[in-house]
Amino acid sequence: MEPTPKQQVIEQIKQAKTVLIAIHENPDGDALGSGLALSKILEKLGKKVIIVCSDDPNSVFKFLPRISRIKKDIERSNEFSILIPKNDLEIGKLGYKTTDSTLQIVLKLNSGKVDPSQIKFSASGVEFDLIIVLDTPNIERLGKLSQPTDLFFDNPIVNIDHHPSNEYFGQVNWVDFTATSTAEMMVSLIEALSQGEQILDPDIATLLLTGIIYDTSSFQNINTTPKSLTIAAQLVAAGGRQQEVIKNLYKTKSLATLKLWGTVLTNVKEDKQHRFIWSVVSRTDLDETGADESAISGVIDELLKKVTDLDFALMLSERKGMLHGSLRAISKGIDVSKIAELFGGGGHEAAAAFRIDGDLKSKEDEILNRLRQYQSKSIAVKDSVVRPPETGEGTQVEKTSKELPSQIESPKEETTTVKSRDGEMEENLPRTQEKNDDFSAEGEIEPKTKW
Numbered sequence: 001m002e003p004t005p006k007q008q009v010i011e012q013i014k015q016a017k018t019v020l021i022a023i024h025e026n027p028d029g030d031a032l033g034s035g036l037a038l039s040k041i042l043e044k045l046g047k048k049v050i051i052v053c054s055d056d057p058n059s060v061f062k063f064l065p066r067i068s069r070i071k072k073d074i075e076r077s078n079e080f081s082i083l084i085p086k087n088d089l090e091i092g093k094l095g096y097k098t099t100d101s102t103l104q105i106v107l108k109l110n111s112g113k114v115d116p117s118q119i120k121f122s123a124s125g126v127e128f129d130l131i132i133v134l135d136t137p138n139i140e141r142l143g144k145l146s147q148p149t150d151l152f153f154d155n156p157i158v159n160i161d162h163h164p165s166n167e168y169f170g171q172v173n174w175v176d177f178t179a180t181s182t183a184e185m186m187v188s189l190i191e192a193l194s195q196g197e198q199i200l201d202p203d204i205a206t207l208l209l210t211g212i213i214y215d216t217s218s219f220q221n222i223n224t225t226p227k228s229l230t231i232a233a234q235l236v237a238a239g240g241r242q243q244e245v246i247k248n249l250y251k252t253k254s255l256a257t258l259k260l261w262g263t264v265l266t267n268v269k270e271d272k273q274h275r276f277i278w279s280v281v282s283r284t285d286l287d288e289t290g291a292d293e294s295a296i297s298g299v300i301d302e303l304l305k306k307v308t309d310l311d312f313a314l315m316l317s318e319r320k321g322m323l324h325g326s327l328r329a330i331s332k333g334i335d336v337s338k339i340a341e342l343f344g345g346g347g348h349e350a351a352a353a354f355r356i357d358g359d360l361k362s363k364e365d366e367i368l369n370r371l372r373q374y375q376s377k378s379i380a381v382k383d384s385v386v387r388p389p390e391t392g393e394g395t396q397v398e399k400t401s402k403e404l405p406s407q408i409e410s411p412k413e414e415t416t417t418v419k420s421r422d423g424e425m426e427e428n429l430p431r432t433q434e435k436n437d438d439f440s441a442e443g444e445i446e447p448k449t450k451w
Contacts, residue, residue, distance in 0.1 A: 005174035009158050010192050012172055013042065016130035020074065020155075021051040024136040025143035026294075029214025029249065031135040032057055034160075034182040036066045037207035038132065041190055044199050050074070050128075054143035058294040063248045064210060065203040074151065083120040088112045132158045135182040137346070138167040160185060164337070165346040180221075180228040183211025187231050202239025209240040210249070217301060218250060222332070222350060253298075260291035261299045264315070268304070271368075274375035275331075277307055278314035278368070280360055286318075293319050300326050311375070312336050316364060323363050325354045342370055 003011070013019070021039055023031040031053075039051045052071045061067060082105065093108035107114075131152065133139075136159075139146045146152065159170030162179040179185050186208055190200060212232055216224045219232070236242050260281070267279045281296055296317050304313040305328035312334055315326040325343065327336035329350040337352040345354025356363065 005172060006189065006192070008172045009160065009174050009189065012130055012156065012158050013045075013047075013132075013193065016047060018048045018128050018130075019050075020128045020131045021049060022131060022133045022136070022142055022145055023051070023053045024141045025054045025145075027053050027055065027057055027061075028135075029061065030181045030183055030211040032061055032064060032067070032070075033207040033209075033211030033214070034134045034186050036064060036069070037183070037186055037204045037211075038134065038189075039069065040066060040204055040207075041193060041199060045193065052145055054145045058292055060248060060252070060294065061210075063244060064207060066207075074145065084114055085118050089114070128155050130158060131155045132160065133170065134160050135163075136161060137163045137165045139169050160189075164348065178225075180223050180225060181211045181215035183208045183215070184228055184231055186211070187235070200238050202241065205235040205238040205240030206245065209235045209242060210245050213242075213245050214249060218246060223348075250302075254291070254295075256290040257292070257295040257298065259289040260285065260295050261303065263289060264296075264299045265303065270307075270310070271372065274372045275309075275311040275379065276314060276371065276375065277304060277310055277312075277330075278316065279304065280364065281315070281317035282360055283318040293317070296324075297326060300328055304328065305330055311378075312339065314371070316360060316367065318359055322355050323358050323360065325356075325367065327352045327354075339371065339374060342374060343367070 019042055021035050021042075023035045027035075035051050035053075039049045042049045050071060051069060052074055054072060056072070057064075057067060057070065084107075089112035090110040091107065092110040093106065096103060096105045098104070128151075133142070136142060139152060157170040157172075159166070159168065159173045159175065160182060161175050162177060162182055162185060163175075164177050166173070166175045168175065174185070176185055190204070194200070209232060212228055212235075213219070215221075216228060219229065232240075232242075263285050264279045264281060267281075268277060269279070270277045286293065296315060296319075300313055300315045304315065307313065307330060311329070311331045313328045313330060317324050317326070325340070325345065327340055327347070329336045335349040337347045337349055340346050340352035340354045343354035343356055345352060347353055
């Protein structure tokens with residue numbers, strides 16, 4: 001029987017001596033907690049481990065154990081090699097000369113010729129047996145770490161993630177859509193690697209608890225499952241400092257963040273007809289308040305998505321020369337990842353994002369118009385649901401194209417014809433039947449494709 005992806009991950013880790021752990025740019029609580037916890041576990045198993053991220057973690061995560069161990073660049077030494085096929089070359093002279101801006105290496109041949117296309121350049125440095133990429137849907141999401149690409153072509157990659165948009169870019173891909181977070185998957189991995197030994201300590205438990213709490217919004221999101229609650233309880237029992245995590249993630253806000261939130265609330269607008277709410281944050285707003293960009297996600301999660309009687313909330317913000325859109329579902333059954341896809345983005349049903357070229361002035365109206373067109377079609381589909389009318393004396397019920405049962409034993413067995421979002425007809429669904437909404441609703445996925 002072929003081993004499962006999880007079993008393949010375990011085997012790769014056992015064989016490796018030097019491991020690179022990479023997490024995505026603009027790291028969130030799940031990526032940081034998972035990466036730092038795994039790095040400590042692997043060190044306990046005798047591995048040499050380097051953890052890297054292209055961006056500095058937000059200051060809100062400074063309480064995390066080992067946070068200072070994250071490097072921004074992959075270590076490269078100051079030793080370089082130039083490789084030239086020897087063939088029939090007879091070297092007469094080898095030297096170098098410099099100018100103010102260049103270093104010129106001089107190779108004089110007594111005989112033979114060199115084909116420039118065969119010359120290779122390499123930099124020596126840390127040699128990795130294995131690269132583990134965590135909580136990242138595609139290599140591009142690693143930011144500048146994805147360059148030089150030879151690092152990811154020359155080394156085996158283990159891809160561990162829970163995002164539905166994952167592109168399965170590794171040699172081993174352990175992707176679990178049912179997990180609330182990558183940290184939740186790490187708990188299972190640690191149990192398998194421990195082989196009965198106690199390697200889970202309070203710091204590791206706190207790191208993994210941070211990932212689960214962050215991605216479930218402290219178990220408030222609809223993606224919270226009995227399994228995630230059970231695992232969280234196990235981590236607390238192992239010494240995970242739950243109150244420390246809650247205090248730092250949810251009960252501590254800088255004055256700059258509060259000022260930015262005030263600006264966001266001042267800019268809030270509502271489109272009742274198309275059932276969404278939105279606000280905007282300009283680059284000037286960020287500069288004037290002095291707030292970090294991560295505070296933008298906080299305001300949409302803690303304030304905007306709590307508005308009732310709407311389908312979703314949108315936050316448009318100018319970041320790093322681009323326009324960033326954050327989406328959060330408000331009504332049950334709304335899939336904002338489909339909306340993000342309109343602009344080349346993606347994510348989860350309850351939380352998604354996109355990023356496009358441009359600014360608020362040039363793109364805001366265009367984005368809102370596309371959202372209104374999408375919502376008009378979506379609302380029309382909902383309104384087209386065919387339901388048997390309530391009957392009274394002398395009232396006739398119009399039959400659907402399929403004969404209804406001659407007898408209805410109980411209200412639970414009543415049937416109706418439902419038209420789905422994609423236009424396909426699903427007939428005779430029990431009216432009390434509800435869609436399974438156990439999906440992941442945390443954090444945002446930066447798209448690879450720009451709209």
